[in-house]
Amino acid sequence: xTDPRDKVSQAVLLTTxxxxxxxxxxxxxxxxxxxxxxxxxxxEDIACVHPGGPRVVGTVAVRAGFEAVFSGGPVHVTIxxxxxxxxxxxxxxxxxxxxxxxxAKGQLQTAFVMATNVYLRTSQGWRMVAHHxxxxxxxxxxxxxxxxxVLH
Amino acid sequence: xTDPRDKVSQAVLLTTxxxxxxxxxxxxxxxxxxxxxxxxxxxEDIACVHPGGPRVVGTVAVRAGFEAVFSGGPVHVTIxxxxxxxxxxxxxxxxxxxxxxxxAKGQLQTAFVMATNVYLRTSQGWRMVAHHxxxxxxxxxxxxxxxxxVLH
Numbered sequence: 001x002t003d004p005r006d007k008v009s010q011a012v013l014l015t016t017x018x019x020x021x022x023x024x025x026x027x028x029x030x031x032x033x034x035x036x037x038x039x040x041x042x043x044e045d046i047a048c049v050h051p052g053g054p055r056v057v058g059t060v061a062v063r064a065g066f067e068a069v070f071s072g073g074p075v076h077v078t079i080x081x082x083x084x085x086x087x088x089x090x091x092x093x094x095x096x097x098x099x100x101x102x103x104a105k106g107q108l109q110t111a112f113v114m115a116t117n118v119y120l121r122t123s124q125g126w127r128m129v130a131h132h133x134x135x136x137x138x139x140x141x142x143x144x145x146x147x148x149x150v151l152h
Numbered sequence: 153x154t155d156p157r158d159k160v161s162q163a164v165l166l167t168t169x170x171x172x173x174x175x176x177x178x179x180x181x182x183x184x185x186x187x188x189x190x191x192x193x194x195x196e197d198i199a200c201v202h203p204g205g206p207r208v209v210g211t212v213a214v215r216a217g218f219e220a221v222f223s224g225g226p227v228h229v230t231i232x233x234x235x236x237x238x239x240x241x242x243x244x245x246x247x248x249x250x251x252x253x254x255x256a257k258g259q260l261q262t263a264f265v266m267a268t269n270v271y272l273r274t275s276q277g278w279r280m281v282a283h284h285x286x287x288x289x290x291x292x293x294x295x296x297x298x299x300x301x302v303l304h
Contacts, residue, residue, distance in 0.1 A: 045237040047246045047268075047295075049286065054293040055246060055266055057235060061296050083209060085197040085281055090242035092270050092282050094199045094207055114207055116199075116268055116284040118244050129237055130244050132268040132284045134201065141206040143199075144213050 014039075014125030017084070017091035021117060024128060025097075028077050031070035037063050041120060041127035051113050052135040076100040081143060091119040091126065096140060097133065111136030166191075166277030169236070169243035173269060176280060177249075180229050183222035189215050193272060193279035203265050204287040228252040233295060243271040243278065248292060249285065263288030 014020045020039055027036035037059070040046050044058045048065060056065045069075065076099065083094040097113040118130040166172045172191055179188035189211070192198050196210045200217060208217045221227065228251065235246040249265040270282040 043237070045235060047235060047237075047244075049266060049268070054296050055235075055248075056296045057246075058297050061298060065296070083197060083199060083207075085195070085199075087241065087272060089239065090272065092199075094209075094282070096207075114201060114284075116201070116270075116282055118268075118270060118282075120239060120242065130246070130268055130270075132266075132286070134284070134286055144206050144208045144217070145210055146213060 014127065017086060017093065017119040017126045020119055020126040020128060021079075021082075021093055021095075024117070024131075025077055025079055028075040031074045033063070033067055033070055036066050036070075039128050041122060041129050042124075043129065046129050047132075048130070049132045051111075051133045080140070083143070089121040093117040093119070098140070099136060111138065112140040113137075114141075166279065169238060169245065169271040169278045172271055172278040172280060173231075173234075173245055173247075176269070176283075177229055177231060179218075180227040183226045185215070185219055185222055188218050188222075191280050193274060193281050194276075195281065198281050199284075200282070201284045203263075203285045232292070235295070241273040245269045245271070250292070251288060263290065264292040265289075266293075 014023065023035060024039045027039060040059065040062060042059055046059060046062055048056045048062045050065060056062050078098050079095040080098055081096045085092045095115050095117060097115055099111045099113060101109055103109050113133050113136045115131060115133040117128060119126045120129050166175065175187060176191045179191060192211065192214060194211055198211060198214055200208045200214045202217060208214050230250050231247040232250055233248045237244045247267050247269060249267055251263045251265060253261055255261050265285050265288045267283060267285040269280060271278045272281050
C-alpha cells in the first residue's frame with residue numbers, strides 16, 4: 001500500500017511546525033492513518049483530546065483513536081485563525097478547525113472546533129506531542145484580544 | 153495590597169514547570185490576579201481557553217478574563233492525573249481539574265475539566281504560555297491509554 005517515496009517526502013515535510021501541522025490536517029482529510037502517525041512523536045506521553053472525548057495517551061491509543069475516527073472516512077476539515085508561539089525547539093499553535101459533514105437528512109453541517117496543537121523539534125523533525133480540541137460549536141467564535149467583551 | 157516579599161517568593165517559585173503550575177492553581181484558589189499574571193509569560197501570543205469560552209489572546213485580554221473569573225471569588229479547584237511531557241525548555245502538562253461550587257440551591261456541585269497547560273523556560277523562570285480547558289463534565293473520565301475502549 002505504501003510507496004517508499006511517500007515516507008521520504010513525509011520526512012522532508014516535517015522541517016517546520018507548519019509543515020507538520022499541514023501533514024496532520026492532510027492526514028485527516030485523506031483518512032491516512034500512516035501519515036497521521038508519522039506526524040506524532042513516537043512517545044508514550046503524547047496526548048490527544050478529540051472534540052468531546054476523553055484524553056487519549058500514548059502512540060498505541062492515539063493510533064487506535066484515529067483509526068476509529070477514520071473508519072468513518074475522510075474528515076472534511078480546514079483550519080482558520082492560526083496563531084503561533086514558537087521557539088527554536090517548541091511550537092504552540094492555536095487554530096480553529098472548520099469541520100463539515102453531511103447529516104442523516106443530507107444537509108451540510110458545519111462545526112467550529114478550537115484546538116491547541118503542540119510540536120517539539122526532534123531528531124526526526126518537528127513532531128506533534130499534543131492535540132487538544134474543544135467540542136464543536138455551531139459558529140466561529142472570534143478570539144478575544146482586547147479587554148472589552150470578555151464577558152459578553 | 154502587595155507585600156514586595158511576595159513578589160520575590162513568587163519569582164523563586166517558578167524554577168520548575170511544576171512550581172509554575174502550582175502557582176497557577178494557587179492563584180485560582182485565592183482569586184489572586186497578580187499572582188496569576190506572574191505565572192503567565194508577558195507575551196502578546198499567550199492564549200487561554202476557559203471552559204466553554206472563546207480563545208483569549210495576549211496579556212491584556214488574559215488578565216481581563218481572569219479578573220472576570222475572580223469577580224466571582226476564589227475558584228475551588230484541585231488537579232488530578234497530572235501527565236507531563238518535558239524538555240529542557242518546554243513542558244506540556246495534561247491535568248484534570250476538579251472544580252467545586254455551591255449552586256443556587258445550596259448544593260455542592262462538582263465538575264471535572266480536562267486541561268492542557270504549556271510552559272516555556274524564560275529568563276524569568278518557567279512561565280505559562282497556553283491553557284486550554286474543555287467544558288466541565290459531571291464525571292471524571294479516565295484517560296485512554298490502551299486501544300480497548302477508545303470508542304466506548
